[in-house]
Every structure is written in C-alpha cells, then in structure tokens.
Amino acid sequence: MDFVINALPQYWEGALLTIRLTVLGAALAFVLAVVVGTMGTLRNPIARAVATVYTEVFRGVAAIVLLFWFGYSFVEITGFRLTTDFAAILALGLNVGAYGAEVVRSSINAVPRAQTEAAIALNMSWWRRTSRVIFPQAWAQMLPTFGNLVIELMKATAIVSILGLTDLTKVADDFRASAVADTFTVYTVALVAYFLFAQVLIVLVRLLERRANRRLGRPTDDSLLGLLRPPSIGTTTGGAR
Amino acid sequence: MQQSDPRGEAPEMESQNEPLIRFDDVVKRFGDNVVLDGLNVDVNAGERVTLIGPSGSGKTTILRLLMTLEYVNGGTIWVGGEPFSHMYKGGRLVPASEKYLRARRKTIGMVFQQFNLFPNMSVLQNVTEGPVHSLGISKDEASERAVELLEMVGLQDKINAHPTQLSGGQQQRVAIARALAMRPEILLLDEVTSALDPELVAGVLDVLREIARETDITMLCVTHEMGFARDVSDRVFMFDAGRIAESGPPEQIFGDPQEDRTKSFLKAVLEQS
Numbered sequence A: 001m002d003f004v005i006n007a008l009p010q011y012w013e014g015a016l017l018t019i020r021l022t023v024l025g026a027a028l029a030f031v032l033a034v035v036v037g038t039m040g041t042l043r044n045p046i047a048r049a050v051a052t053v054y055t056e057v058f059r060g061v062a063a064i065v066l067l068f069w070f071g072y073s074f075v076e077i078t079g080f081r082l083t084t085d086f087a088a089i090l091a092l093g094l095n096v097g098a099y100g101a102e103v104v105r106s107s108i109n110a111v112p113r114a115q116t117e118a119a120i121a122l123n124m125s126w127w128r129r130t131s132r133v134i135f136p137q138a139w140a141q142m143l144p145t146f147g148n149l150v151i152e153l154m155k156a157t158a159i160v161s162i163l164g165l166t167d168l169t170k171v172a173d174d175f176r177a178s179a180v181a182d183t184f185t186v187y188t189v190a191l192v193a194y195f196l197f198a199q200v201l202i203v204l205v206r207l208l209e210r211r212a213n214r215r216l217g218r219p220t221d222d223s224l225l226g227l228l229r230p231p232s233i234g235t236t237t238g239g240a241r
Numbered sequence B: 001m002q003q004s005d006p007r008g009e010a011p012e013m014e015s016q017n018e019p020l021i022r023f024d025d026v027v028k029r030f031g032d033n034v035v036l037d038g039l040n041v042d043v044n045a046g047e048r049v050t051l052i053g054p055s056g057s058g059k060t061t062i063l064r065l066l067m068t069l070e071y072v073n074g075g076t077i078w079v080g081g082e083p084f085s086h087m088y089k090g091g092r093l094v095p096a097s098e099k100y101l102r103a104r105r106k107t108i109g110m111v112f113q114q115f116n117l118f119p120n121m122s123v124l125q126n127v128t129e130g131p132v133h134s135l136g137i138s139k140d141e142a143s144e145r146a147v148e149l150l151e152m153v154g155l156q157d158k159i160n161a162h163p164t165q166l167s168g169g170q171q172q173r174v175a176i177a178r179a180l181a182m183r184p185e186i187l188l189l190d191e192v193t194s195a196l197d198p199e200l201v202a203g204v205l206d207v208l209r210e211i212a213r214e215t216d217i218t219m220l221c222v223t224h225e226m227g228f229a230r231d232v233s234d235r236v237f238m239f240d241a242g243r244i245a246e247s248g249p250p251e252q253i254f255g256d257p258q259e260d261r262t263k264s265f266l267k268a269v270l271e272q273s
C-alpha cells in the first residue's frame, strides 16, 4: 500500500500523457469523422469516393503499424521527423476517425428524407439544412457509438509505451522492470486507472446523450445510475486495434 | 414564350392574363412508370385549386415538382412568367441550377401530410427557422411574426412547447404557420388532414379556410375533404393516370360531373365517408 501511495505521482505523470493522447486523438478523430462522414452522404461522386477510400484504408490498418509508419517511415519519404506523441495522435485519430466517419454517415442517412424536404420547402441551403436540421438529429444517434470509440481510443493509447513514451502503461511496466513492487500491484494500479478513465468518458458521453435526446423531445433516463450504464453493446462498429 | 431576349430573361408579359403557374407539357417518370405524360395546367394568381383523383394518379407528384423536390423529365414549369424548372443559359432553356432554384422557390411554401416539423427545435424555432436562415430576416422580427402566426392558428400557448408534446392537429397547424412565415405567394397542401384523427381535422381545415379568406395566396390543395374543396376552391382538377380528366368550378365538378371517371371517383369517396 505504501508503494501505491508513493508511486501515485509517477502514475499520474503517465496518466497525463494517456489523457493528452486520448483528448487530442479523439479531437482529430472527431473532426475527421464529421468531415469525411458528411462527405459520404453527398451526391457528388468525387466526395463520396474520397470518403470511401479514407474509411476503407484506415479501418483496414492496425493502429500500431500506422504508429510505426508515422514514427519511422514518414521521415524517410518527407524528411520531417514527427515526435512520437504526435505520430500517435495521427495514427489513433486517423484509425478511429475512419470508424467514426461510418457512424456519422449512417446516422445522417438515418434521418428521414422528409426532414430534408421540409427544409428545402423553407428554401434552406445545403449548409443550413445540414447544420441546423439534419446533423442535430443525427447527433443523438451517433453519441452511443462515439462513446464506445473514444474508450477504444483511450485504451489503444497504450501502444505508445512500445515506442518508449511514458504513459500509464509504461509507468507500470517500468515499476515491474525495476522490481520495486510485485507485478500484481503495479499492473492493478494501471488497470484501475484505465477503468476510472473509461467511467469518466462514459459519464460524459451519457450527459451529452441526455442533452441531445431532451432536445429532440425524447424521454431520457435521468437517474444517477443511468449515467454509469455503459454504451449499449451492439451499437459499436469497431474500434482501434 | 419559349424565345428569350439577349439578356437571357423571359420576355415581359401583360401580367393580367399571364398565369402564375404553368405546366407546359410536363413529363415525369419514375423508372418505367410514366406518372405525368405531357401535363398542361395553368393556375392564375390568387386562385384556389383543388386536386382530386384516385391514389397514384400523380397529385402529390405535381406539388413535389413545384416544390422542387422532384425534377421534370420533360417539358417546363413556369412560375410568374419565368421558367422555374429550367433557366435560360445562352438563350436556351436548361435544367435549373440549385442557385437559380434558391432564388425562386422562396415564393412557394408547402405543408406535408406527415407535418415534418423539426424535432430538434421548439414550436417557435420551427416557425422562425426559414425566415431567419433563408430569408435573412432578423431574429426579433421573425419571432414577432411567428407569434402572430401561431396566434392565428390558435397555438399562442404552445409557443415554447416541443413538437412532440403536440397533437397531430396542433403539429399540422404549426406546419401551416411555418409555411406562412416565409410569406409565400403559392401554398401547396398535400392531404394535410389525412394523417389526423377525425376529431382534429376540422380545426386544421378552419385554419385553411381562414387563410383562404384573409389572404390572396395562390393555393394548390390535394384533398379528400370534398366539403372543404367545395367551400374554398375556385377550380377543381380531377386527375386520372397523370392527366386531367375533368376540371371546372366546384359546383360543376361535384354537382354535375361530366366524365365517367369523375362520377365513379366521387361515388367511391362518398361511400367511404
């Protein structure tokens, strides 16, 4: 127990990197998901082709290979060396963004066509229709799966430990290597930390979901316990591996 | 009328006898299904026209073509003496671009059978959305007008309600206010009472009667409410298989139909209700 208390600052240091990679990776993934997912709903064949190529390519590659590629191969073809954490953000963002784009595309397509027609009858431009009518309705549908994806992304940030960055996993691993505590303890602390982060993410997404559903006039589960209910299984379309 | 002057504008017409809406040989197909096969219709400004006819005869399609929710496969639709489904380009008529349509369809409003209110907005926002975001009217001005319109349709106490809290009849009245907020010259009504419980129909029809009385908006209604059609319309078009089987003032169509198809259709409708 003494070890745990004394080691907490170091775990926290590692956790900060995990959090930073999660937040920035998720931000990149979100932007890509919204932009590419929306492109996938357009009638323009070029926009749709770009969206398809992006999602197929980046869903098909392992995040860790992508990370090695940005970390080691990128410098050879461009001459630019990316820092390892930037490479990790790119790799995770591109990978999870591809899954997210599919979620955005299918959620937008699930909004009834009649909503678009009602907006056209009000002479609204494509941009207004999308941003003010269609996207806000699709948003409620995206959130549960987004919740799953961001948790997948958070867990996948552990791959940076292989490249020597000191994230939560690496801190635990270093403690094991230096044999200051038993393996059971050093990894259990990390497990609990990952678990707590996931709970925080679940609660945040649940709060967003409640707000989105309330805005659509749908009934919401306002219990405190409902906040901790993980995203329903089956809504996930995959995640970073 | 097909010839253009060098500026690419439709030639000026005496607005007196120019129809507001003209379907000129309009063809509409869905795959192999020819829904409108060379339809010619003129509607004058301020006229109230009712479209009746059996299911699948193309009534909805006509309104959707005017709302630009569908595109013609042949012929041209004219509105206000200018091409509407098409535009002039190099002195020739080509299919209208989205930009061209955006400049013109704001004179047309539509109310749908299923209301189609925006569930992510309050009642008030539903009514101000069009004026603010496609006409560029200030929020305050749009709200003021929206409140007036919601009063007119009898929903002043539902202004901040959510659409899901309203009955079907109330939702449809919001949809009517939403369409009117755009100050349309032409209002398209597609079976706006068909999805309502019987006891809610009268309230919606009363609102439409009031609009017919108080405004000079040109109205095209598809309806199965023959009493309403008789009261408000100047002309009734009886459709059959994408063609006008018969048209005339309501007294004649309902009182003394000439065509067999009109007779059998009216008989079937009367038996139903």
Ligand SMILES: Nc1ncnc2c1ncn2[C@@H]1O[C@H](COP(=O)(O)OP(=O)(O)OP(=O)(O)O)[C@@H](O)[C@H]1O
Residues within 6 Å of the ligand: B030, B033, B035, B053, B054, B055, B056, B057, B058, B059, B060, B061, B062
């Ligand atoms: N989007 C579409 N795709 C394919 N066919 C369509 C489409 N819209 C309409 N049709 C066909 O066009 C024909 C006319 O349809 P329309 O909806 O205009 O009829 P209607 O007179 O309004 O009938 P109702 O009284 O049932 O509403 C029908 O045969 C219908 O199946």
Ligand SMILES: [Mg+2]
Residues within 6 Å of the ligand: B059, B060, B061, B191, B222
């Ligand atoms: Mg119809």
